[in-house]
Amino acid sequence: MTSTYWESTQRKFWTFTKQQLALERKKIEEAERNLVNLYPLPDKRHLSIYFYHQLSKMARPLGIRQQALATAQVYVRRFYTKVEIRRTNPALVLATALYLACKMEECPQHIRMVLAEARHCWDTSFNDISKIGECEFTLISEMNSQLIIHHPYRSLAELQTHFQLTQEENALAWSIINDHYLTDLPLLLSPHEIAITAIFLAVVLKPTQGGLQVNAAGVANALQALGNARATNGQGTQNRVQKLVDWMAESNIDIECVVECTQELISLYEIWENYTDKACKEPIAKFVKARGLDK
Amino acid sequence: MFTGYNTKKRVNERYKIVGFISSGTYGRVYKAMGKNGRTGEFAIKKFKPDKEGELQYSGISQSAIREMALCTELAHPNVVHTVEIILEEKCIFIVFEYAEHDLLQIIHHHNQPPRQAIPARTIKSILHQLLLGLVYLHRNWVMHRDLKPANIMVTSKGKVKIGDLGLARLFYKPLHSLFTGDKVVVTIWYRAPELLLGSRHYTPAVDLWAVGCIFAELLSLRPIFKGEEAKMDNKKQVPFQRNQMQKIVEIMGMPSKDRWPLLTSMPEYGQLSSLAAGNARFHRPQGLENWYQMCLKNNQYPPAGSSPENPGSEGFSLLQQLLEYDPQKRLTAEQALQHPYFSVHGKPSENCFEDSKINYPIRRVSQEDNDIRTSSLPGTKRSGLPDDSLIGRPAKRLKEV
Structure with missing residues (x-):
């Protein structure tokens, strides 16, 4: 880790405890009690999956890289910790977050291209780049211009040689990092804590056997393996897992973070198994139409 | 709603x-006083919209986004402090701490009759503080890319502050080669040879070349390599900066493959040999050491010896290692700080004006345009001072492509 993250606005202003995050969200809900009651929405984790699907749909035809997509996901998550979703047009917020993230990650897209893709993948009537331009002001202002995101991908790249990850393991760790953006983890843990969890899971899950499909049961087993490694402490039964555990102890990484992170992922994979876009699309469309937020 | x-x-x-x-090119900078409980002086940079007189939101330029993000993230005593960023009705304002002086203005003052050299102690303190700021930027993976005297601020208390992060970029794992995006960076006189030779993968070393040029300019009161910029042709091709390269070679001599192993793989390497043809000065360059000795003599620094009033042989050694052709051999900001130049007469002062009897004039501000909200065409030079207050400065930078 470089010193960069420790003094970053990400750590200082955008990393919360679970309690803090719950409190922030409760505050917004309380302030918008009427709206919240009038327009029920599915579980937040379902919405995260839906947003991810929508962002990917916009990003794919434009050839936008994963890291810019990840940055956009973090922007959306930050934004909705400060602004009640029912006061916004999510289609516009997502398109704008993607547009802004591409500039920040040095792969800029023309605003017209982003608008075209947004129109293509949402049944939406906003048809003017000035809408995205204006929403950009709102996003930046809500985030206090704190736009630099430290991603676990860099930590993964730094650590992969240290732990001698195979190509498959590295790919699996990478895809686990991709998945964590669908949870609150980017607002809860540091990038290197996420990276080490992803590495740990990749090593335990043995990607050559399971392919790159991660599921809840598999991750739950991995958690078991972590518990064993801690208990046997230096028995050398599971060499690489042990090495990871030792390394975490040496580098003062709280192993509870890894456990917490793993559990969050388990619950994501559980929910994902029964998820459908429809359950999110309709309630969102309802409040957007009813409130004229797409005008 | x-x-x-x-x-x-x-x-x-x-x-x-x-x-x-x-x-x-970016917009306009105003001097301001705090109001409603806010005290002190400020410099407020107003970004111009992409198109003049833009009445609609059209998306913020990438360089403005970069500058906003970096200014928010960075905090160091030798980097201009960002007070806040205000987004107001299609306009972006970045509010900075105010600095009364900048190096361009200080150099300019010393050039006025009676022309007098900048005290050696002042130069040492300036350079030391500049490098402290640069170490901080580079540790945080930020390349400045546009260091020049006009961008180095100095407060009335003698604190040096690196300003204008408008071209700065994060250099870890760039998604695209850093060459794409902005085709040309760094004001030409301070542009590193690897950039002039078309390098696509340049490094923070470009900032250290610029520091070397600034050091030389503080000593001699004139830009050391004062080339003429070749303009972009109609095909939007970036031209080889022949004249600038010539100016460097006339003093430094031709770069060689021995000293700079990757020289021959530079895209514009072929241009270099054509440069030498028929120009006698290429074979008998002045040499940096001669330049240095001439400069100290012309500016009447007291005789060398062990006096802190003379930049001395350590000064030459530092300059030489900053103006190193090979970017891999050039000193890093951290190495430069460790150079004996900064320890030979005790620690450099934290106030670059300490023991100096020179009174620098305060920054000139124009009264013609005092309405930051409505000034009709932001960024146009309708009134006020030109871009840089010395005539004959080259254009700052080409617009981003």
């Missing part, structure tokens, strides 16, 4: 504009 952007802060409620400082 979320039907529009609601300004939370208004620039005119928080600041009183007292004058206009300068304008450039």
